[in-house]
Amino acid sequence: MFSIGVCHDQGWGVARNVSIARKWYEKSARRGHPGAMYNLAFCYREGEGARRDLAKMLLWLTRAAELGDSDSQRDLGWCHHEGVGVPADSATAARWYRAAAKAGDRTAQYNLGLSYLSGDGVVQSRRWARHWLGMAAEQGHRKARAWLHSIAPQRPEGIPGV
CATH class of the missing domain: 1.25.40.10 (Tetratricopeptide repeat domain)
Structure with a gap:
């Protein structure tokens, strides 16, 4: 699911569509993938593929940071x-x-x-x-x-x- 999100996010093998990428990131994040949580937080921070929502950004950054994702820890800091x-x-x-x-x-x-x-x-x-x-x-x-x-x-x- 995370990889499918990345493909849509980057336009690798499919037309680039951040809204679809965000949906795949969310599916993967809800199943505990820290990288998907980080990318989902980024979507909410930048308002890409979803409305800008700092509360959701913090939620997903915190979850990924607590799982040990160093990118999330740094950005949460x-x-x-x-x-x-x-x-x-x-x-x-x-x-x-x-x-x-x-x-x-x-x-x-x-x-x-x-x-x-x-x-x-x-x-x-x-x-x-x-x-x-x-x-x-x-x-x-x-x-x-x-x-x-x-x-x-x-x-x-x-x-x-x-």
Whole structure:
């Protein structure tokens, strides 16, 4: 069901029709497929194939995030950080970013690193900021590399490179 939804969503082998895709995503999501839940949430967020509905978006993102879908965890963190469909809550955002970051999501690692850098929803920590920004940078996240360089510990004068 999920794959049929993707085919209709992308126009692979059929005429592209997001409304039909959304129906297949919903069938699959109701049977517990986290990827379908994520795609269905996206449909509701963007108003593609259905009327824009942030409550339904949050419902499906939350269900998928609770099942361990790192894309959903990251996006749910962003919703809580930005107050999209829910009151802004940086601590909840950091909790979801952390779940996705631990699963290897580089954007969540970057967002969590920035949270630690500013103390947004977590106790401020340059050490943890460097850790998470470093993890994102290792995966090629350019902005993480730039931030990491800007907060690198300064060497005392007179001590050669270590």
